[in-house]
Amino acid sequence: xxxxxxxxxxxxxxxxxxxxxxxxxxxxxxxxxxxxxxxxxxxxxxxxxxxxxxxxxxxxxxxxxxxxxxxxxxxxxxxxxxxxxxxxxxxxxxxxxxxxxxxxxxxxxxxxxxxxxxxxxxxxxxxxxxxxxxxxxxxxxxxxxxxxxx
Amino acid sequence: xxxxxxxxxxxxxxxxxxxxxxxxxxxxxxxxxxxxxxxxxxxxxxxxxxxxxxxxxxxxxxxxxxxxxxxxxxxxxxxxxxxxxxxxxxxxxxxxxxxxxxxxxxxxxxxxxxxxxxxxxxxxxxxxxxxxxxxxxxxxxxxxxxxxxxxxxxxxxxxxxxxxxxxxxxxxxxxxxxxxxxxxxxxxxxxxxxxxxxxxxxxxxxxxxxxxxxxxxxxxxxxxxxxxxxxxxxxxxxxxxxxxxxxxxxxxxxxxxxxxxxxxxxxxxxxxxxxxxxxxxxxxxxxxxxxxxxxxxxxxxxxxxxxxxxxxxxxxxxxxxxxxxxxxxxxxxxxxxxxxxxxxxxxxxxxxxxxxxxxxxxxxxxxxxxxxxxxxxxxxxxxxxxxxxxxxxxxxxxxxxxxxxxxxxxxxxx
Numbered sequence: 001x002x003x004x005x006x007x008x009x010x011x012x013x014x015x016x017x018x019x020x021x022x023x024x025x026x027x028x029x030x031x032x033x034x035x036x037x038x039x040x041x042x043x044x045x046x047x048x049x050x051x052x053x054x055x056x057x058x059x060x061x062x063x064x065x066x067x068x069x070x071x072x073x074x075x076x077x078x079x080x081x082x083x084x085x086x087x088x089x090x091x092x093x094x095x096x097x098x099x100x101x102x103x104x105x106x107x108x109x110x111x112x113x114x115x116x117x118x119x120x121x122x123x124x125x126x127x128x129x130x131x132x133x134x135x136x137x138x139x140x141x142x143x144x145x146x147x148x149x150x
Numbered sequence: 151x152x153x154x155x156x157x158x159x160x161x162x163x164x165x166x167x168x169x170x171x172x173x174x175x176x177x178x179x180x181x182x183x184x185x186x187x188x189x190x191x192x193x194x195x196x197x198x199x200x201x202x203x204x205x206x207x208x209x210x211x212x213x214x215x216x217x218x219x220x221x222x223x224x225x226x227x228x229x230x231x232x233x234x235x236x237x238x239x240x241x242x243x244x245x246x247x248x249x250x251x252x253x254x255x256x257x258x259x260x261x262x263x264x265x266x267x268x269x270x271x272x273x274x275x276x277x278x279x280x281x282x283x284x285x286x287x288x289x290x291x292x293x294x295x296x297x298x299x300x301x302x303x304x305x306x307x308x309x310x311x312x313x314x315x316x317x318x319x320x321x322x323x324x325x326x327x328x329x330x331x332x333x334x335x336x337x338x339x340x341x342x343x344x345x346x347x348x349x350x351x352x353x354x355x356x357x358x359x360x361x362x363x364x365x366x367x368x369x370x371x372x373x374x375x376x377x378x379x380x381x382x383x384x385x386x387x388x389x390x391x392x393x394x395x396x397x398x399x400x401x402x403x404x405x406x407x408x409x410x411x412x413x414x415x416x417x418x419x420x421x422x423x424x425x426x427x428x429x430x431x432x433x434x435x436x437x438x439x440x441x442x443x444x445x446x447x448x449x450x451x452x453x454x455x456x457x458x459x460x461x462x463x464x465x466x467x468x469x470x471x472x473x474x475x476x477x478x479x480x481x482x483x484x485x486x487x488x489x490x491x492x493x494x495x496x497x498x499x500x501x502x503x504x505x506x507x508x509x510x511x512x513x514x515x516x517x518x519x520x521x522x523x524x525x526x527x528x529x530x531x532x533x534x535x536x537x538x539x540x541x542x543x544x545x546x547x548x549x550x551x552x553x554x555x556x557x558x559x560x561x562x563x564x
Contacts, residue, residue: 033421036324037442039451045323051421052326118419120443 008075015068016137019105022061023130026108026123029054033120055119058126063109069102097136104129155196155285156215159244160223160236161208164258165564167235169450173430175228177202178399179271185227186279192222197283199276199290200227201251203268204313204429204449205258210248212285242553245481246560248289249474252297254306255467258453259313261306266297267340284488289481296477304469314341314397316452317425318348321393324421324445328354334391336360336384336405338370341397341427346374349393358387385409394424396432406434415441425452475557479550483541486548490540497536505529 032044032051048054077095080088090096104125107114111122162175177185177200189198189209197212209227213219220238228236239247247256252269254261273290276282282290301307325331333354335342338361349357357376360383361367367378379387388394388409396405405424415422422441426433426448438446505525 036445039447039454041451041455045455050322050326051324056326116417116419118443119421121419 004075004079008072008079011068011072011075015065015072016133018061018065018068019101019133020130022058022065022105022108022126023128023133025054025058025061026126027130029058029119029123030127033123051119055122058119058123059109059111062105062122062126062129066102066106066109069098069105073098073102094136094139097132097139101129101132101136104132154215155212156217156219157241157244157285157289158211158213158220158223159208159239159247160211160220160227161201161206161238162228162231162236163206163208163256164449164453165256166237167231169429169431169448171231171235172204172207175207175231176204176429177207177227179275182272182275183279186276186281188226189223190279190281192219192226193217195219197286198281199272199286201269201272203265204427205265206251206256208251210244210286210289212283242478242482242556243560245289245478246474246557248293249296249477252293253300253470253474254297255300255470258449259316259456260467261301261308262312263297263301263307264312266294269294269297285485288484292477292481296474299477300470300473303473305466306470308466312344313427313449313452313456314344315348316456317345317395317427317447318352320425320447320452320455321423322352324423325392328352330355331392332356332358332390333393333395334358334360334387335376335395335397336381336432337397337399337428338367338378339397339399342395343370343374345395345397345427346370346376350374358391360384360387385411389414392420392422394422396424396426396428398428398432404432404434405437407436407440410437410440410444412440415443419443421445423447427452471557475550475554478553478557479548482548482553487541494537494540498533501529501533 028044028048029051032048032054035042035044036051049057088095090099107117108122108125108129111117111125162172164172182200182202185200186198189195189200189211192211192213194213194217195211196214199210201208201210207227209223211219211223220240224231224236224238250256251265254263254265257265269290273282273294276286321328328349331354333346333349333356335346335349335357338359342359342361346357346359357371357374358379359367359371359374359376360379360381362381364378364380367380370376371378384405385408388405389411394405420443422444424433424437424444424446426446429449431448433446433448438444505528509522509525
């Protein structure tokens with residue numbers, strides 16, 4: 001495996017971990033918010049950090065994931081073109097989903113600058129994105145994926 | 151306690167009644183004189199004191215022994231209340247309760263010191279209404295002393311010590327930092343100022359006061375680098391706020407959903423925290439339905455937060471036990487000794503008469519100042535011996551051990 005391939009794998013792995021973290025933080029934000037909204041002060045209230053901290057962690061993890069994915073995707077696409085990878089095209093679900101995740105978490109990472117896209121909506125988006133990240137990892141690891149044919 | 155009179159306490163508190171019930175029986179500072187006079191008109195009542203805070207409304211009454219006033223006090227102060235929502239204590243049990251309240255042991259926030267200021271204000275009101283007498287005046291002084299001592303000598307005075315502070319702690323759980331937040335404090339009374347000070351200490355971005363009287367709002371706003379507004383500006387102020395805290399006495403300001411711009415709240419997608427520290431409540435229930443981003447809490451909710459936080463404070467409470475029993479013993483001994491005062495006056499008069507008679511019988515002693523001084527000295531010393539004996543017997547009328555048992559019984563009954 002060449003250096004570019006290693007950097008593609010490394011950056012994509014870091015990105016996936018950061019996106020999972022972002023999704024988990026988003027989920028925790030929603031759980032704590034729901035508990036506080038219902039005026040219950042149970043285990044989430046006692047054990048989770050402040051809503052503000054969770055919102056920041058959601059965005060920061062999304063930003064790390066976004067940067068990792070930017071590098072990982074570009075290197076990967078470049079490699080695929082250079083090596084004429086069999087099965088690679090922009091309609092491929094693995095590629096398409098990765099691109100969608102890149103846009104999705106990019107929006108979350110910069111959501112503070114977007115009017116009307118506050119912590120709660122960002123958390124919903126990150127929690128939803130978590131499912132997509134897991135699905136993307138699943139697709140990549142499938143035996144018939146184009147990644148496995150490389 | 152006193153052979154001729156009974157001390158009765160009738161009340162309700164956060165332990166027995168929900169906010170919705172407590173707010174019906176609040177006695178405002180303005181209504182206190184009339185309430186005290188009405189209590190004094192009850193047959194047999196010779197002294198009265200009323201403590202009304204956001205956590206409790208209680209009346210402390212002195213009446214002749216054998217006359218049961220608790221039912222009449224209950225009818226006067228707590229009409230239509232369900233039996234289990236109010237409580238009544240007599241004599242030593244009432245005394246224990248008063249000392250525990252002053253120590254902050256019966257407060258929502260364990261050890262909070264606001265209750266001392268509230269007892270002081272209640273005492274001043276009762277003093278002005280002339281409803282305090284030889285039993286309640288020293289009792290309330292002793293209660294204030296107990297409150298200060300417990301906070302100074304135990305760990306109960308450490309940490310979060312007011313409901314206002316608990317409200318701010320909840321706000322911290324939402325916003326983390328306050329540098330970029332705007333707060334609106336409705337009500338420029340004592341609690342409002344306390345809340346505003348906490349927010350200022352936490353470097354709140356902007357702070358606004360809204361009050362019924364604009365002059366009062368301007369006075370406190372000036373001290374706290376805030377803006378001052380009348381209540382008519384509430385909708386515009388709420389639209390700019392991230393945190394709204396209502397600390398209103400009486401029902402001078404009720405904030406309902408109509409004061410909120412639903413579209414604006416939804417569009418900005420940011421938590422809007424609304425905390426009601428008023429009693430009766432000043433924030434209408436429909437505010438919580440304005441949008442999912444609106445978090446509304448009242449005193450009841452904050453008391454649940456406190457209960458979660460207080461699980462580790464039992465050791466501090468244990469430390470108060472000895473102080474309370476000692477102070478109870480001291481107070482009861484002094485009361486018993488005070489009951490001897492007519493006997494002491496008779497004794498003093500008798501001693502002096504005997505001395506004068508003796509001096510008269512020995513004609514030449516009157517001309518010698520040294521003999522006169524000696525006679526006075528002997529009388530005084532003999533009287534001191536008699537008074538010391540009386541004090542000692544007063545101290546033994548009720549042993550510290552029996553009071554300790556009584557205190558345990560009280561705790562078990564809670």
